[in-house]
Amino acid sequence: MNSKVNFTFNGTRYSGEEGQSIAAALLNSGVTSLRSTRFNAEPRTIFCGIGICFDCVVKIDGVANQRACLIAITEGSQIESSQ
């Protein structure tokens, strides 16, 4: 089995398998919203799954607008919802 990777999302600790994307690891942990939309504050998470739609964008270690469906989880990374 792949080894476990720990990270935080909005301050809460989560873990996933090595190689898993941030979106996949969070979905698997029961997180149903990665961010709220700008105008209507609606929850959003993975939609296209392959980097096209930008619904899954999050802030990773301070860098905004990263696609959570493309980027693999790394040990200790701090992920936050972007607005």
Add this chain to the structure above:
Amino acid sequence: MIAIIGAGPAGLAAARAIALAGISVTVIDAAQKPGGQYWRHRSTVDGYKATRSEKYFSTVMGNPLVTYINGAQVWSATRSEKSIHINYLQSGVEKILACTDLILTTGAYDRSLPFTGWDKPGSMTPGAAQALLKGHGVIAGKSIVISGTGPFLLPVAVGLAAGGAKVEGVFEANSPLRWLRSPLALLLNPEKALELLYYLKQFRRYSIPVRFGKAVTEFTGHSVRISDVNSDLTIKKANVQEIECNGIAAGWGFVPDITLGGILGCNQVVDKDGTVIFSTDHQQRSSVSNIWIAGEATGIGGSDLALAEGHIAGLSVIGKRIPISLLFSRFRKELFARALQVSYPVNPGWKKWLNRETLICRCEEVTCGQILDSVEELKAEDARTSKLFTRAGMGLCQGRICSRNVAEVIGASKEVSVTDSERIAYSNRPIAAPISLGTLGDGISSK
């Protein structure tokens, strides 16, 4: 120097042909792993003919003639008389690769139609469900409904069921009888019947219900409403069934990813089904000398056609003769691709499912009502002017998800059909991926 953008079936087939001839080639892809949208298996998931990829992986990966650059998002490209410069971003660093000959195999992504609730978490494309499962070992929902049209719904349903999800049903909008219109394609592609039998067996094994002439027209977040639809996709009978589920995967075929070829000036045409594709000659050459294009970007046809086209492009780049058998194989698969268009059309009646509150542009949160108002009250003539009023298509995805739907909704409201030049305009964008000015400012290093 020969470069290939895209390490999916088409790109790998091209790289294999070149490397087997003893010539070096560079393959560049945004993903971490090779295989494109199709071959992203983890060891735990298998599928129909899943082992076929081995032949490509083994000759391409680890071959000293092949340089494989992964995790590299190409955001733009420029060309001069003698060379083509590929600008890409790898781990936050901006780099440039120069080549003399380029093969573009950039693939496609799922086509989505808006419906009430399609923006709620739990609603995603079948491709997303497939990518989560094959690439990350995660099922998209414990109980899930699959809707839309096309043969791709079958492997997605089977994969999810095999992965442990409860697939509540596959709702295919089109009738299977439409296949009777393409007898020659069926006759020349007998192996497709075997593939269908494989899926039927799997459907029985996992007791997945399949219904035709139906579509999901609303998602509440914890249930879907299903309507009976006519062949033109208008609703025959609304809300005939409600199914509790926590996920819906809806997909209506694919949209070719043509951005890079567009930036490089390769000639595009509008296919019969309204998708914008590249026009290529019998050797997969684009209108620009030294650029070849293969795979979904020249028309949606699935992995078999992508493999044949990639193989032909690879041979053509190195000036090798293309065997007649290979050309015939592509012809057979092209016929099948045509049959797919005939069997799984996305007819215009879907616009009748929408109400004023239905979101059309997900990024900028623009509703159907706002788009219609921009036409009626502000006199927007087409998608481009409507966009200026509503911001539909101006978000981070650069209109990849909504621009076709916006144009078609406006066309329908004005009772005119969308012109080819409008289709080409909304399908192209100035850069292939958003890039921050900060990254650019950090300097460009040449590889």
